[in-house]
Amino acid sequence: xxxxxxxxxxxxYKTGQLTQEAAAEKISGQLFEDLGFAKIDHQRAWRQxxxxxxxxxxxxxxxxxxxxxxxxxxxxxxxxxRATPEMxxxxxxxxxxxxxxxxARLIVLEREKVTCDQQRFIAVVTAGTSDIPVAEEAxxxxxxxxxxxxxxxxxxxxxxxxxFAQLSELEKANVLIVVAGMEGALASVVGGxxxxxxxxxxxxxxxxxxxxxxxxxxAMLNSCAAGVGVVNIDNGFGxxxxxxxxxxxx
Numbered sequence: 001x002x003x004x005x006x007x008x009x010x011x012x013y014k015t016g017q018l019t020q021e022a023a024a025e026k027i028s029g030q031l032f033e034d035l036g037f038a039k040i041d042h043q044r045a046w047r048q049x050x051x052x053x054x055x056x057x058x059x060x061x062x063x064x065x066x067x068x069x070x071x072x073x074x075x076x077x078x079x080x081x082r083a084t085p086e087m088x089x090x091x092x093x094x095x096x097x098x099x100x101x102x103x104a105r106l107i108v109l110e111r112e113k114v115t116c117d118q119q120r121f122i123a124v125v126t127a128g129t130s131d132i133p134v135a136e137e138a139x140x141x142x143x144x145x146x147x148x149x150x151x152x153x154x155x156x157x158x159x160x161x162x163x164f165a166q167l168s169e170l171e172k173a174n175v176l177i178v179v180a181g182m183e184g185a186l187a188s189v190v191g192g193x194x195x196x197x198x199x200x201x202x203x204x205x206x207x208x209x210x211x212x213x214x215x216x217x218x219a220m221l222n223s224c225a226a227g228v229g230v231v232n233i234d235n236g237f238g239x240x241x242x243x244x245x246x247x248x249x250x
Contacts, residue, residue: 009023010023031043035066035067035070037063038063038066038067040052040067040070040071042071042074045075049145050077050145050241051071051074051075051077051078051079052071053079053080053081053141053237053241054067054068054071054078054079054080054081054083054107055080055081055082056080056081056082056083056084056087056105056107057082061084061086061087061090062090064080064083064087064090064091065087065090065091065093065094067080068080068091068094068095068098068107068109069091069094069095072095072109076110076111076112077108077109077110077111077112077114077144078098078108078109079106079107079108079109079141079144080106080107081105081106081137081141081237082105083100083105083106083107084105085100085102087107088100088107091107095109097109097111101136101140103132103133103136104133104136104137104139104140104236105133105137106136106137106140106141108140108144110144114144114145114146115146116146116147116148117146117147117148117247117248118148120147120148120174120247121147121148121149121150121172121173121174121247122139122142122147122148122149122150122173122174122175122176122177122243122244122247123149123150123151123152123169123170123173123175123176123177124138124139124142124149124150124151124152124176124177124179125152125153125155125166125170125176125177125178125179125186125190126152126153126154126155126156126178126179126180127154127155127156127157127178127179127180127181127182127184127185127186128154128156128180128181128182128205129153129154130181130203130205131153131179131180131181131203131205132153133236134179134201134203134234134235134236135151135153135177135179135201135236136236137236137237137240138177138179138201138236138237138239138240138243139151139177139236139240140240141236141237141239141240141241141244142177142240142241142243142244142247145240145241145244146244146248147243147244147247147248150169150173152166152169152170155186156180156182156185156186157185157186157189160189163186163189163190167193170190170193170194171193171194171195173194173196174196174246174247175196175197175198175199175243175246175247176190176194176196176197176198176199177198177199177201177239177240177243178190178191178198178199178200178201179201179203179236179239180200180201180202180203180216180220181202181203181204181205181206181210181213181216182205182206182207182210182215182216183206183210183215183216183219184200184202184215184216184217184219184220185219187200187219187220187223187225187228187230188219188220188223188224188225188228189225190225191223191225191226191227191228192225195227196227197227197229197246198225198227198228198229199229199230199231199239199242199243200220200223200228200229200230200231201230201231201234201235201236201239202214202216202217202219202220202230202232202233202234203216203233203234204233204234212233213233213234214233216233217230217232217233229242
């Protein structure tokens with residue numbers, strides 16, 4: 001939903017084409033939709049520049065499908081995170097142009113490409129190949145929101161020369177997302193090399209003492225490098241969204 005819809009309703013009320021009660025009902029319907037099991041925030045795109053994103057974990061296949069369908073009725077681009085293949089199969093029946101990225105576990109419906117600033121890009125960096133699923137969630141989120149993204153994968157501190165070989169690209173990025181499990185050291189290293197904001201994403205990748213991502217989370221929170229912010233464990237979507245907001249700030 002955009003502001004033009006509300007403006008049109010108000011104009012019709014002003015000219016007498018709609019009664020006050022009818023206009024109020026239409027505006028109310030544009031703000032959110034109560035499905036009983038979910039209240040869809042149709043105003044999200046107006047307030048924040050992108051529609052509500054469906055978080056699929058804990059929802060049934062039927063719930064995900066219905067929410068996606070209702071969101072798509074009012075928005076050209078819709079996304080669902082942490083989706084299963086079964087959820088995608090059901091969504092595709094009602095939204096045939098939706099696509100699924102199995103690595104990122106994202107269902108994406110993109111009917112209108114958002115204009116991208118080619119002069120700025122977000123670098124998504126991983127310590128290891130095992131971190132790619134979370135990194136792809138971040139990268140694809142940033143891309144559908146209208147950002148150019150460069151992927152720099154498997155450049156962790158165990159072979160730090162691999163990172164240094166990418167230094168020129170790191171320095172050109174407007175925002176960097178650094179995804180790492182194990183001890184999470186890569187975020188501090190990158191933060192000490194660049195002058196742009198670094199969004200650190202701890203992952204649940206690692207052996208027992210990594211405590212399913214708690215160790216890298218604490219390491220990233222305790223980073224001595226200035227300009228490093230941290231999102232929650234495995235929260236690629238949150239990192240992609242935040243990077244998009246920073247990248248578009250003028």
